[in-house]
Amino acid sequence: MSKVVSTPYDNMRFFKAYHTPLFESLTKEGEVFVGNSDRPWVYINSNEAKTESLSALVKLLSEDYVNFALVEDWMVDTITRDFVRTREMVCTRFYLPNGVTLPHSEAQVSVLTVDDAIEIQNSHAYNEYTDLEYVTEQIKNGYGACVRLEGKLVAWAITHDDGAIGFLFVQPEHRGKGYGEAVTKWIAERLRKDGFAVYVHIEADNFKSMNLAKKLGFVEDRNVRWFTLEERK
Template sequence: MDNTILSSLKTNPNKNVSVLGFFSNYPVKEFYIEGNSVLILGKSDHLWAHISSSSEVELSSLLARNYMKTKYYFSVEDWMIPIILSHGAVDWIMTTNRFILEKSIFIDLPKFNIVKIDKSYAQFIYDNSDYKDYISVEYIKDRLCKDISAGIFVNNILVAWGFTHDDGALGFLHVLEDYRNKGYGLDILLGLIQMKKKEKKPIFGNIVPDNFASTNLVTKLGFKIDCKTSWIKLK
């Protein structure tokens, strides 16, 4: 990433945590600057537009010149959505609450044996996902290969798992229905947090508002809500 842009993003690391995380994992394809605003394109499962801006005027100008580059918008703030939608009809929007865990918060070690998940489990994970409209088997394989993951096996069956999204956010937390209420979900999260702490990387996650179980879990561990953020695909 261009050093000037990187320095600008790092002046507000919490606000730009998703942008910084994404481009630590994937290369910049193109970038465009308008005043103090920047539009950066990078590809994981799709070619995503990442925006860092505090100006409606600057963002409007950026998109007027570059909206045709992609239909996918990554982790955008509420005020940005009408500007984005002025350039196309919405196919889908996924809105989440971002939670961040400060590095100083003490976290227990997991009690169960946590293992790295092989990419051969990607199809199984996809088949059990509640978010099939937003992910793919190839995306899951990519994330399992590129970053940390945590799985719990019972009788050689993968019963609980979690890993990271393309921006480094903790996610994909899932426990098979027959194995819930045993503490597996908590331990998956504890394992991922310990891995993040060891790597000295930001610890954050995005949770859809109606996922009360995950929201309660991260809140009990000391995560604080940071902002609301959305992913958008235009038709």
């Protein structure tokens, strides 16, 4: 059953469901989980938004774990400490509340296959943060949907390793036909059916995606970010 309110813990829950733990700990302060996707990612859920609680959780981690996912604004300084943040991406998280019904679409939606991975990796705007292996794994193990016309891939979306709907892309000559809405709806319905929350992450300058999310009923949640820590030189 989908949630009325979704938080970044839903991302952590999805990631945990599909990744073997390299490290995990549950304490009175909260929870830490490290799993390997394209790299070992650290997820931290602090029971309280307090520096002391978060610091105690960070101290549980080996210094080898330097890639952090779904970091909220208030957590940044405590996690960063004396390190430098690299490969940083900041997004706004939107979620789809329970009860919001996505619009009907006449488009014929089908499932992506691993043979689509090369075109998807080469087409999406953030391919510097992904690679072919990552895209292939998300098609195999996540939720992927597409629209094909005469056998040609014209629109698609896939969930990321944390369950966020992403990779949304419509070929320029087919935009304005509702295909983006159709593949988003297809994935959202299956996430809900399997008991997962529905959410997306959008960079601040991606106005088209933000407008689409709001049009479909997604609600703005909070800023989240991903980064890698490196020692200062």
